[in-house]
Amino acid sequence: MTELMTNNEKEEFDISVSSLLETLQQSQSEFSANDEELVFLSSLLQSKELNALVHVHNSIVTEQSHPVLSNAMQISLEVLDVLLSRLALNEDCKELFVLLQRPNLQGLLCAHDAVAQKDYYPRLPEIPQELLDDDEETVKIVQLVKSNEPLGATIKTDEETGKIVVARVMHGGAADRSGLIHVGDEVCEVNGINVEGKTPGDVLKILQSSEGTITFKLIPAEGKMGYRESKVRVRAHFEYDATSDPYIPCKDAGLSFKRGEILHVVSQDDAYWWQARKEGDKNLRAGIIPSKALQERKILHERSLAENGDSSDPLFSQCGPGGLGGPSCIPLVKIADTVYSSPTKTPCSAVKTKKILYDLAETDDFDREEIPTYEEVAKLYPLPDTKRPVILIGPSGVGRSELKRRLIALDPDKFTQVTPYTTRPKKPGEEEGKEYHFVSHEAMTGLISAGKMIEFGEYKGHLYGTSSDSVLELIKTGRVAVLNPAYQSLKVLRSATFKPLVLFIAPPSFAQLKESRMAAYARSPFDQYNSRAFTDDEFHDIIRVARRIEFLYHHWFDEVIVNEDLGMAFEQLLRAVERTENEPTWVPASWVQ
Numbered sequence: 002m003t004e005l006m007t008n009n010e011k012e013e014f015d016i017s018v019s020s021l022l023e024t025l026q027q028s029q030s031e032f033s034a035n036d037e038e039l040v041f042l043s044s045l046l047q048s049k050e051l052n053a054l055v056h057v058h059n060s061i062v063t064e065q066s067h068p069v070l071s072n073a074m075q076i077s078l079e080v081l082d083v084l085l086s087r088l089a090l091n092e093d094c095k096e097l098f099v100l101l102q103r104p105n106l107q108g109l110l111c112a113h114d115a116v117a118q119k120d121y122y123p124r125l126p127e128i129p130q131e132l133l134d135d136d137e138e139t140v141k142i143v144q145l146v147k148s149n150e151p152l153g154a155t156i157k158t159d160e161e162t163g164k165i166v167v168a169r170v171m172h173g174g175a176a177d178r179s180g181l182i183h184v185g186d187e188v189c190e191v192n193g194i195n196v197e198g199k200t201p202g203d204v205l206k207i208l209q210s211s212e213g214t215i216t217f218k219l220i221p222a223e224g225k226m227g228y229r230e231s232k233v234r235v236r237a238h239f240e241y242d243a244t245s246d247p248y249i250p251c252k253d254a255g256l257s258f259k260r261g262e263i264l265h266v267v268s269q270d271d272a273y274w275w276q277a278r279k280e281g282d283k284n285l286r287a288g289i290i291p292s293k294a295l296q297e298r299k300i301l302h303e304r305s306l307a308e309n310g311d312s313s314d315p316l317f318s319q320c321g322p323g324g325l326g327g328p329s330c331i332p333l334v335k336i337a338d339t340v341y342s343s344p345t346k347t348p349c350s351a352v353k354t355k356k357i358l359y360d361l362a363e364t365d366d367f368d369r370e371e372i373p374t375y376e377e378v379a380k381l382y383p384l385p386d387t388k389r390p391v392i393l394i395g396p397s398g399v400g401r402s403e404l405k406r407r408l409i410a411l412d413p414d415k416f417t418q419v420t421p422y423t424t425r426p427k428k429p430g431e432e433e434g435k436e437y438h439f440v441s442h443e444a445m446t447g448l449i450s451a452g453k454m455i456e457f458g459e460y461k462g463h464l465y466g467t468s469s470d471s472v473l474e475l476i477k478t479g480r481v482a483v484l485n486p487a488y489q490s491l492k493v494l495r496s497a498t499f500k501p502l503v504l505f506i507a508p509p510s511f512a513q514l515k516e517s518r519m520a521a522y523a524r525s526p527f528d529q530y531n532s533r534a535f536t537d538d539e540f541h542d543i544i545r546v547a548r549r550i551e552f553l554y555h556h557w558f559d560e561v562i563v564n565e566d567l568g569m570a571f572e573q574l575l576r577a578v579e580r581t582e583n584e585p586t587w588v589p590a591s592w593v594q
């Protein structure tokens with residue numbers, strides 16, 4: 002039996018319950034309801050139980066029972082960014098900067114975010130089908146208002162059931178932000194029109210001809226709850242134009258990007274099409290980009306077409322007008338309002354390639370190249386006592402030695418070259434460890450076979466080489482090692498051990514190259530006596546080799562410096578080095594983990 006309240010207790014009534022009761026009592030005469038119903042309603046509103054329940058509800062709503070944020074890790078990275086520019090200001094900034102980078106603190110923040118995002122494992126099993134009521138299905142009615150913002154969803158015909166279903170929901174788009182439309186939701190009706198048996202194209206026509214509000218009747222997908230936004234960042238090693246991609250299922254949803262841009266891949270759920278945003282982009286809606294696997298297959302397919310006139314990859318020959326993966330976009334609609342009715346009877350039932358694209362005569366150095374598509378990257382924060390080595394890559398004669406010399410001359414205490422090893426005898430005036438480390442032939446071959454030499458070669462019967470331990474020792478001293486090795490050494494040097502800054506020194510056009518070198522009376526390094534100027538053939542060679550290095554290794558360059566005007570090239574070099582000392586830089590993710 003319902004217990005009624007005393008007057009004292011009534012004073013503690015929730016304000017909304019009291020005003021309901023008051024309205025009921027004031028307007029009793031206007032109701033057509035009989036006395037019995039009015040007495041019941043009035044006693045219910047005055048009952049202790051209802052009042053207690055309202056209090057519990059209010060407490061739950063007002064209590065902060067959920068995490069304040071779920072991106073503590075991201076915020077800590079932003080704080081690191083801010084602190085970086087203030088390190089010199091005071092010791093507290095420095096201490097916090099070091100503390101925030103400690104693995105245990107980062108682990109704690111990461112765990113906090115996982116809990117806040119309810120990213121729990123293992124996932125609970127689905128409720129068994131027999132426990133669900135067979136006769137009744139929940140439908141949801143979603144109302145949308147046409148606007149200029151795309152909905153951010155695509156539809157397709159389900160291969161098994163033949164029904165129209167939501168194929169993809171773009172992260173951060175209008176559909177995603179509403180939380181109302183999910184992948185796998187079945188579309189039953191659009192504006193009261195039953196879409197059973199219709200194609201996605203038919204549905205799009207209905208949508209395009211609709212004005213104002215559009216009403217969808219959907220059957221929610223089973224077990225679609227919650228997705229996790231991936232934190233993966235990649236550097237794109239190719240340029241992508243979604244508007245001219247014949248394979249993309251929905252051009253409007255595509256994200257175009259340039260080579261070298263950093264992308265935040267928010268979903269890799271689809272094998273062919275990832276969802277991504279450009280790093281730092283304020284627009285929250287993700288766009289689709291080809292997955293790594295798809296891009297690799299696409300390149301192989303295109304090479305095969307170019308070389309043999311055909312391709313054996315069935316994936317691309319199947320591709321119809323809807324693109325690869327085929328769902329159609331739902332265009333130009335925005336969610337305005339939603340009404341759920343539940344439950345009601347439903348009215349409707351990495352490929353690696355061995356192929357290479359350069360002269361056969363020159364393949365010896367490069368016979369195991371990967372197709373560069375995306376590289377997972379992470380931010381590397383500068384550490385005060387550890388300096389990244391600077392590696393100048395480029396064709397012989399382009400000016401790397403000159404740039405290196407200028408860098409060392411600018412600040413010899415900071416920048417230094419790595420003393421090479423040689424088997425040639427010491428000349429008068431030379432000191433061990435200054436010009437060279439003088440070693441025996443046996444010692445040198447021992448170092449080479451132990452894989453200790455970054456690069457080595459023979460000149461006039463003597464071996465010369467640079468040891469990896471020499472570079473590591475320099476890094477430990479807090480100085481910046483500057484190297485201009487042969488480009489093949491990048492395979493060894495570009496690793497988590499050295500974490501180098503790789504700069505490609507490129508030649509300008511033939512005319513600019515010739516003019517700038519002539520104006521400076523530059524001596525040709527290809528001439529044994531260094532007494533004559535460059536020849537046209539040498540300039541052509543510099544350009545040809547530069548193109549080849551760039552084609553093969555562009556994905557490993559942090560920056561390209563075109564060496565036309567020496568002063569400007571040097572300035573650019575200096576700024577690039579300073580950035581690694583003062584700002585976080587994107588490096589392969591494996592270097593940071």
Ligand SMILES: Nc1ncnc2c1ncn2[C@@H]1O[C@H](COP(=O)(O)OP(=O)(O)OP(=O)(O)O)[C@@H](O)[C@H]1O
Pocket residue numbers: 395396397398399400401402403404485517518521523524525526564565566567568570
């Ligand atoms: N931008 C420039 N303008 C004019 N002359 C230049 C420029 N850059 C370099 N030089 C000159 O070109 C010549 C060759 O440069 P450098 O020796 O640095 O080439 P390199 O790339 O180190 O070649 P190698 O790898 O064979 O030693 C030098 O005389 C140098 O002073």
